[in-house]
Amino acid sequence: KNNQSYFKGPYDFARTPTYCEVCFWKCAGWVHKDENGRIKKIIGNDDDPNCNGRFCPRGTGGVGMYFDRDRLKTPLIRTDVRGKQSFREATWDEAFDYIASKMNKIKEEHGPECTALFTHGSGGKYFGNLLKGFGSNNIAAPSYAQCRGPREVAFLATFGQGINSPENTDIRDTKCLVLIGSHLGENMHNGQVQEMSDAIDKGTTIITVDPRFSTVAGKSKHWLPIKPSTDIALLLSWMNVIINEELFDKKYVEKYTFGFDLLKAYVQPFTPEWAYGITTIKPQQIRDTAHEMANAAPAVIVHPGRHVTWYGDDTQRLRAVAILNALLGSWGRRGGFYNPEKASVPHFHLPDFPKPNKNWRDAMGGKYKLADLALASGVCQATIPSPEMSCSIKGWIVNGTNLINTLPDQKKTIAAIQALDLLVVVDTMPMEITGYADVVLPECTYLERYDSLRISQGRVPSIALRMPAVDPLYNTKPAFWMARELAKKLDLLQYFPFETIEEEIDWELKQVGSSLEEMQRIGVKLLDREADDLYFGEDEDVEFNTNTGKIELYSTALEEEGFDPFPVFTQHPEPDSGFYRLIYGRAPMHTFSRTANNPNLTDLMDENSVWVNPKVAKVWDLKNDQYVYLENQDGVISDFKIKVRITERIRWDSVYMVHGFGHADKRMTRAFGKGVSDTQMITNVMIDPIMGGTGMRGNFVTFRFDNKKAEV
């Protein structure tokens, strides 16, 4: 079926539907154009449950992604060594021929399994199908091992169900929200921030645990200024109080959980007095906040957070969070965690993919078996040649993720890249990673393309359409087209049965009683919930997807793999004198490092600053707005300098900065050299033994007034 004329509609529209690509929340909205057909603004779609008609600053500023003059404009082929950023312009055909011949060579010499895809963004599905058709299942996203992985594994181990995205936290109806190092409001996860704001209106109690006085700490009834790296001690002492003072939900615990008596015995030593010495949080404050939670229960959320890869014992810390929620009976209850439903949209049946003989896991020596998704850092590790490894990856396709600034330990990432036979980068912007590519494929922005449907989970399942508002600028193309053209060269066209993505979307939409034509008009469609099961019914029997069929306070799955069945508090190293723990986070107007060059968003914030407590500033004689360099515990000195912000909002044993700045690629004219890259300072990576997450909060920095490297 190929009726191009059928899909002509869009360009006459005064507003066209899209879903946002600036972050993973993927809010649906409308792109409005002015009388000259130029993109003017993007506004949220009122019917979208992810945004309720209100975009966040990044979504509103998404127009800047389209207008950015520094965009990648045409395919590029490298002419000098990797990292030198020396390229020549190429035609699409040349670029695809180059990639196909290298991929075939890798296939012949090493096997098709020795290729990998890193992806963050909507085009990933098609490059994924290409790679699977080619014969590899090394498909990873840094959003797992570098971000939310530990919480997924911890909640799977406890409740037999992960958290996923958007989170199933019932903030709208909660009476008590507990945030542990999670700075909602600074991380603008739109729907959650909206619900939190409504909760503030209704007088919900917020408890924030953070060494930094975050924005949300400023809105909290209780702020617990915890000593960094000691959260597990606090969580254990909360359990101690809740169990010993019989504040837990007895009926719920008895009916649904496994291992309560063992847990009770286990937490006995962890009194608030014990935790005080570790966390610096006063025992009375621990007791008071435990009572606040219990009073609100079951409408209480001990929030699992999002970026949770901190100290390498993260799965266990998130296990403690999950256990606390189970004791309070909040899972499956109104105001706690609801049961989300994902829209079910059939995909066109593709021929079976070849079965790979090996993958990145073979290079891990049997470790991280509980990881339910591929580890980006694991694929990176499996690329560095070593005699013991059975799978040494030779080719990478990187789609929409700047791995140099995304994976910790840049030296290791670069070592892996230098060992590759092929590195293809698909992006809209020149990023550090494109500087290392053999071939750069310039993607058009999300405002200039169709993508696969957004299929969201939520209280109500929803689907959303993205379609081009305008034709692509420059010589840029959508990922679907690129992947399909490559498939032609690699003789894999059977995995791309539709000639255009419009036809595929239309086919999918027709399976759920809609059509491309309808979605072009409405943008978002809510599908019916299959059952009325947002919360557990009164006395309902529930089977959990765990070994015991119960909520596992005592984890049999962890025990089977040789890990502690209950979370254990471990003392982590502390900074040497003159060094401060590096804590990093988000600013509401930026997403990772990908927005750092967006003209609209750099207008709001164009560099990061290092937050320093006044006591520390006095010791170093630092002044506000003075620029300094940073040096970490391993002697790594920052490439660029960073502005000092002297503020009471940070503890004296730590410094804080916003992630995603300090870009080293000169082709990003606004972002180049602005601020310090926290990733550059993160060389000590604490690997989570359970699922391979990369703990990044164990790095310490000191101040320098020059960046001269020591004489060797």
Added chain:
Amino acid sequence: MRYAMAIDTKKCVGCSDCVVACQTENDVPIGHCRDWVVEVMDGTYPQLEIELRSERCNHCKNSPCVRCCPTGASHYSDGGIVLVTKNECIGCSACITSCPYDARYVHPDGYVDKCTFCLHRVKKGMQPACVAVCPTKCMYFGDLDDPGSEVSEVLKKRKYKTLIPEAGTKPQLYFLI
């Protein structure tokens, strides 16, 4: 009719969405803004307080900018909204100097520009762009002469303050505290 805005400092997270939304709605050139976010912090670790405020022109009842404008470009419009007529403005900047809230800037095209409460939207029955976009719904806009309007209701219920009341400008921006 008396248009006014109330901004809830307890809900605002300082994300600056109001700033970008205003820029795209009103074609404000990058590098300039008609609204902005202020953070005021008080105290010593760990006894701290923050106030976050989205600020803009206060559309004062007693506007020094209107009084001092030599050409009449700055004037009161519907519901007391203070506006600048582009082609009557000579860019002398007297209004910028007189404004206690620093709410105006010189547009690269030579005239003085500032917040209009998005009068072009309000006339169509819409909310100003900043109010419509705010993810925390921390802004309320409406007619103070109408006791049933959202802004009147919220000012009845909540404690509020205005900025620099001692300047005697009678500002119409209210901050809920």
